[in-house]
Amino acid sequence: xxxxxxxxxxxxxxxxxxxxxxxxxxxxxxxxxxxxxxxxxxxxxxxxxxxxxxxxxxxxxxxxxxxxxxxxxxxxxxxxxxxxxxxxxxxxxxxxxxxxxxxxxxxxxxxxxxxxxxxxxxxxxxxxxxxxxxxxxxxxxxxxxxxxxxxxxxxxxxxxxxxxxxxxxxxxxxxxxxxxxxxxxxxxxxxxxxxxxxxxxxxxxxxxxxxxxxxxxxxxxxxxxxxxxxxxxxxxxxxxxxxxxxxxxxxxxxxxxxxxxxxxxxxxxxxxxxxxxxxxxxxxxxxxxxxxxxxxxxxxxxxxxxxxxxxxxxxxxxxxxxxxxxxxxxxxxxxxxxxxxxxxxxxxxxxxxxxxxxxxxxxxxxxxxxxxxxxxxxxxxxxxxxxxxxxxxxxxxxxxxxxxxxxxxxxxxxxxxxxxxxxxxxxxxxxxxxxxxxxxxxxxxxxxxxxxxxxxxxxxxxxxxxxxxxxxxxxxxxxxxxxxxxxxxxxxxxxxxxxxxxxxx
Amino acid sequence: xxxxxxxxxxxxxxxxxxxxxxxxxxxxxxxxxxxxxxxxxxxxxxxxxxxxxxxxxxxxxxxxxxxxxxxxxxxxxxxxxxxxxxxxxxxxxxxxxxxxxxxxxxxxxxxxxxxxxxxxxxxxxxxxxxxxxxxxxxxxxxxxxxxxxxxxxxxxxxxxxxxxxxxxxxxxxxxxxxxxxxxxxxxxxxxxxxxxxxxxxxxxxxxxxxxxxxxxxxxxxxxxxxxxxxxxxxxxxxxxxxxxxxxxxxxxxxxxxxxxxxxxxxxxxxxxxxxxxxxxxxxxxxxxxxxxxxxxxxxxxxxxxxxxxxxxxxxxxxxxxxxxxxxxxxxxxxxxxxxxxxxxxxxxx
Numbered sequence: 014x015x016x017x018x019x020x021x022x023x024x025x026x027x028x029x030x031x032x033x034x035x036x037x038x039x040x041x042x043x044x045x046x047x048x049x050x051x052x053x054x055x056x057x058x059x060x061x062x063x064x065x066x067x068x069x070x071x072x073x074x075x076x077x078x079x080x081x082x083x084x085x086x087x088x089x090x091x092x093x094x095x096x097x098x099x100x101x102x103x104x105x106x107x108x109x110x111x112x113x114x115x116x117x118x119x120x121x122x123x124x125x126x127x128x129x130x131x132x133x134x135x136x137x138x139x140x141x142x143x144x145x146x147x148x149x150x151x152x153x154x155x156x157x158x159x160x161x162x163x164x165x166x167x168x169x170x171x172x173x174x175x176x177x178x179x180x181x182x183x184x185x186x187x188x189x190x191x192x193x194x195x196x197x198x199x200x201x202x203x204x205x206x207x208x209x210x211x212x213x214x215x216x217x218x219x220x221x222x223x224x225x226x227x228x229x230x231x232x233x234x235x236x237x238x239x240x241x242x243x244x245x246x247x248x249x250x251x252x253x254x255x256x257x258x259x260x261x262x263x264x265x266x267x268x269x270x271x272x273x274x275x276x277x278x279x280x281x282x283x284x285x286x287x288x289x290x291x292x293x294x295x296x297x298x299x300x301x302x303x304x305x306x307x308x309x310x311x312x313x314x315x316x317x318x319x320x321x322x323x324x325x326x327x328x329x330x331x332x333x334x335x336x337x338x339x340x341x342x343x344x345x346x347x348x349x350x351x352x353x354x355x356x357x358x359x360x361x362x363x364x365x366x367x368x369x370x371x372x373x374x375x376x377x378x379x380x381x382x383x384x385x386x387x388x389x390x391x392x393x394x395x396x397x398x399x400x401x402x403x404x405x406x407x408x409x410x411x412x413x414x415x416x417x418x419x420x421x422x423x424x425x426x427x428x429x430x431x432x433x434x435x436x437x438x439x440x441x442x443x444x445x446x447x448x449x450x451x452x453x454x455x456x457x458x459x460x461x462x463x464x465x466x467x468x469x470x471x472x473x474x475x476x477x478x479x480x481x482x483x484x485x486x487x488x489x490x491x492x493x494x495x496x497x498x499x500x501x502x503x504x505x506x507x508x509x510x511x512x513x514x515x516x517x518x
Numbered sequence: 519x520x521x522x523x524x525x526x527x528x529x530x531x532x533x534x535x536x537x538x539x540x541x542x543x544x545x546x547x548x549x550x551x552x553x554x555x556x557x558x559x560x561x562x563x564x565x566x567x568x569x570x571x572x573x574x575x576x577x578x579x580x581x582x583x584x585x586x587x588x589x590x591x592x593x594x595x596x597x598x599x600x601x602x603x604x605x606x607x608x609x610x611x612x613x614x615x616x617x618x619x620x621x622x623x624x625x626x627x628x629x630x631x632x633x634x635x636x637x638x639x640x641x642x643x644x645x646x647x648x649x650x651x652x653x654x655x656x657x658x659x660x661x662x663x664x665x666x667x668x669x670x671x672x673x674x675x676x677x678x679x680x681x682x683x684x685x686x687x688x689x690x691x692x693x694x695x696x697x698x699x700x701x702x703x704x705x706x707x708x709x710x711x712x713x714x715x716x717x718x719x720x721x722x723x724x725x726x727x728x729x730x731x732x733x734x735x736x737x738x739x740x741x742x743x744x745x746x747x748x749x750x751x752x753x754x755x756x757x758x759x760x761x762x763x764x765x766x767x768x769x770x771x772x773x774x775x776x777x778x779x780x781x782x783x784x785x786x787x788x789x790x791x792x793x794x795x796x797x798x799x800x801x802x803x804x805x806x807x808x809x810x811x812x813x814x815x816x817x818x819x820x821x822x823x824x825x826x827x828x829x830x831x832x833x834x835x836x837x838x839x840x841x842x843x844x845x846x847x848x849x850x851x852x853x854x855x856x857x858x859x860x861x862x863x864x865x866x867x
Contacts, residue, residue: 315754335756345754353754356747367744368755374737381735404526 017080019044019207020065020096020176025074027060034060036231037074042176047198047208049222049239051215051251053440054411057231058211062178066098067091078176097169101181103161107154111164112136114153115171132171139170143200158300159190166197177201179210183217187300188468188501195221213251213440215244216469227251252441259449261474261492262456267291269327270429270460271312271343276321281307284321285486287462287479289429294451294461295489296475298468299504304484305464306348309433312462313345314338339369344422344454348433348464350411354418357407361397362388364406365421391420395450412443419450423459430454433464448474468497482506527861535857536807536814540821542857543850550845554838561832561842568831569824575831577713581785583823585610585794587722588777589801590808590815591729592645596770598733598810599746601653601763605667606774607798608674609648611789613641613775614782615678618789619686621700630703637704638779645775646768648674653767657760671798679791688788697789706784716784723816725773730812742766774798795826803851809858822847 020042027035035057042048052058063069065076070086077083078094105114116132133149140147145163153164162182169177179198183191198208198221212218218225219239227235227250235250271289276282282304289295299305310316311323314335322329325341339345345368347353355364362381365388366373373384388402395416400409409417415435422430432451436444451474455461464481465471471478478495480487480503487508490499502508548558569579589606596603603609621637628636652666679695682688686697706716733739744752745762753759777797782789804822808814829843 313754314756335754339756347754352748352750354751356744356751358747359744363740363744367740367752367757370737370740377736377738379735379737379740 017044018042019079020209021077021080022061022065023075023077025061025064025076026072027057027064027069028072033231035064035071035074038228038231038233039074040226040233042207042209044207045202045205047202047210047221047223049218049225050209050211050228051213051218051225051247052228053213053251054438055440056228056251058228059180060231061228062098062180062209062211065091066096066178092172092174095173095175097172097174097177099162099165099169099177099179099182101184103165105153105161105164105168108152110150110152111147111156111167112149114164115149115168119172136167136171139167142204143170143197145197158185158302159187159193162186162194163197174206176207176209179208181211181213183212183214185301187504188497189505191217192501215247215251218247219244229253248441258445258473259452261294261452261476264292264455264476266293266476267458267460270325271462272322272324272327273318274322274324276311276318276323278307278311278316278318280484282311282318282484285484287486287489289460289462291428291460292455292458293477294455294463294475296471296478296492297462297464297481297486298471298478298500299464299466299481301466303481305433305466305481307484308481309348309431309464312338312343312429312431313347314343335368336371342426342428344427344430344459346415346418346422346430346432346435348437350414350418355406355414357405359406360403361392361400361406361409361417362402364417365391365402368421387421387424391417391424394424395420396446410443412439412446415439415443415447416450419447423450423454426457427454427459430459430461431464432461434466435463436465436467436470444470468500472497472500478503480504480506480508524862524864531861532809535809535861536817536854539807539853539857540850542853543846546849546853547842547846551838551842554842556836556838561836561838564832564835565825565828567828568835569828573710574713575827577710577715579820579823579827580719581714581716582826583819584716584718584722584784585777585781585797586800586804586819586822587719587726587815588773588780589797590804590819591722591726591801591812592770592773592777593802593805594808594810594812594815595729595733595742595773596649596766597746597805599742599763599766601746601766601770602662602664603649603652603667603767603770603774604664604802605649605652605670605798606770606777606801607794607796608667608671609645609771609774610778610781610794610798611674611678612644612648613778614789614793615681615686615697615778616644616775617641617704617779617782618697618700619681621704621783622698625704626701628703633704634706634783637700637783638776641779641782642772642776645773645778646771648775649767649771650764653763657763675791678789682789682791686789695790699788700783701787704783705787706780714785716780718780718784721780722819725776726812726816729769733812738762738765774801777801800847803847806851807854809854821850825850 018041022038022040025035025038038061050058064071067086067088067090075082083094084090112133115136120127136149145167147163153161182194202208222239225237225239226233268291269288270291273285273287275284287295307316311318314333317333362385366384373380385402391397397413397416399413436447451461463474472495475492477489477491479489487503551558551561568575570576589610592606593603617637617640620640625633625636652663655661655666656663682695682697688696688698706718709715709717741757741762744757745759749759781793800822804815804818807818825843825847830840833840833842
């Protein structure tokens, strides 16, 4: 490349304790380029960007913006040099307007009057230039997640960012919103901005980036032009070995195990219908915050329905509790394994039996021998690495903790498995392991209710798919007929009200 | 230099932590003793002989340790489930005044083997009720029980004051504000004649062992620990959260109430407003020193009582203020917290 790089990272090294988070990483960014930083959890992507942005001080290495070296550990200097960052978790004040949010921190505190007029003009001209449509007077709390992200980007641009860093920008978006975002990124790149986006999703890296830098174990392992690589190659580079997610094979579903008929849960779920058959996976796809948590809680015994009917093995049930559902044979994988799934400070064996303690106790006394044996069986049978029955659960990695949670449910052959976001935050290897277990359970006749935000996951695991939007469920479509485009429409709430898809018969 | 969490807590370190903490506290207290103009080593010797050197000192130490064990257990069981019971002092007094109210009146004429258990039970129930109020407010309205349980202490002490100046006043006490006596039948048997030491000590130790068993072996122990460590995960696992916390509160308040009942029936025989030199509050320190372990509470209570009794007699012998005892106990709490921290973390550079 003959053009002078706008950003040059040289030999960035950062060590946390014994782990080397970044190992002599060097990256250049050309003007008008979209660079994807691809890597698994813990590959060092976020650390690297935090160093670039001045949140962390590197142990070694330098950051140069347009040929000028940035002082380490000074976010202000990075902002002034034109580096803007859009965090995965937005830093917006919900009760302020878009304009207020954008202006925050840009004016001196000693000015008596803020020049709202000039700010509004500047904001509108930026929005115009990059096609980021937004109403400056809307309250941020009233905006959709996609719009809020637009505000975050505008905030960075308002600060005259020339280099924009986006940390996992699509994590909270529907795929339609994501496509819109990528189009915007293109426009921004064409007008001379340079962009880095961090991701572990192969699809979007292929779709949006010019160039891909793959990080693994804190090192740059490869650099590819997006036009000259493939998803398969990137996956292998990212994981370091060939990883194939298992694929669902066709199966004939059995009887209906769990069925909801016009079911309400307060105002959070209204009039939903679904049926889980034996030996079948029903996928519920949707963007986070549309009622998935409530749905998961309903079938886990934590929430009760207020209207309609819930049928378990054909029998209507009115009073559900955690215990009654577990005794009926429902296995539950909660959406937040650290908050709900396991207690880090308790031993692995305790976490293995806590939700079914009545099976491992007599007259109120815990049968610790049987409980430890149960834990050992899970550890062996589900390949939980990094712990013994007596070690603390927090020592397990996310993937191993998830295997423990799956194991305690599947060890005794649950008839129904509720898996809420089962691979959220896991890396490619662990995802493959979790998917294998879910498919195994399905093959053994378990009915699986998969609640997920991950399109690829739902498409590869589910036999039938329903979308969840604002507490309502779409009618199911067979997985064979689902493609990303169609699911995207469904996730946006676009389905016929008569309950049938015109071309789904 | 930075702190790093240890993967495992080495057992040696866990056992050594309190010893190191107490040594450090004594060393710092030594500076204070020297500043008061007394010979430091002589002061240490006098603390030990004061607490253990004579029959009287020894039994007095054990007598003082008894209520501390019970209030220490009260704090330990509550804190483990993250029920912040700061109201053991109030529960102690309510237990005491309840016993004074019933022992010589309602239970009058009962044989001791019925009277004593019944009176102890009344004291425990009084303490229970006293803690269920703040817990109920927390479960129903989300009111912080730290504030409510703490403030109720003052309410109870004033209530006790009112009772012993009014309906429960002893008419034979020459106008002193003290309650009617519980009567000789309600007094706990002595362990050693002509001392103040009574079987309350045995009761406290047995209860500590029972609590240990309850916490480590029973479903209730496991569920209450889960409720304390992570309420959301506990609820997901089907632990009845409110029920579990109510049981914990009954246990904790009951133990503090029992401490008050035992103190009345074991030592004084009647209630005054100086029945407790802050046993309820010291119980929190005892529990923390023991790292909330019920068996550790026995040792921590013994240590605290040793310091109180020993420093008292050392102060008298050397003519320095006995506040040294309070200081040493408080210092040892601080050093203990630091050493517990270092059983969990290590320093890396």
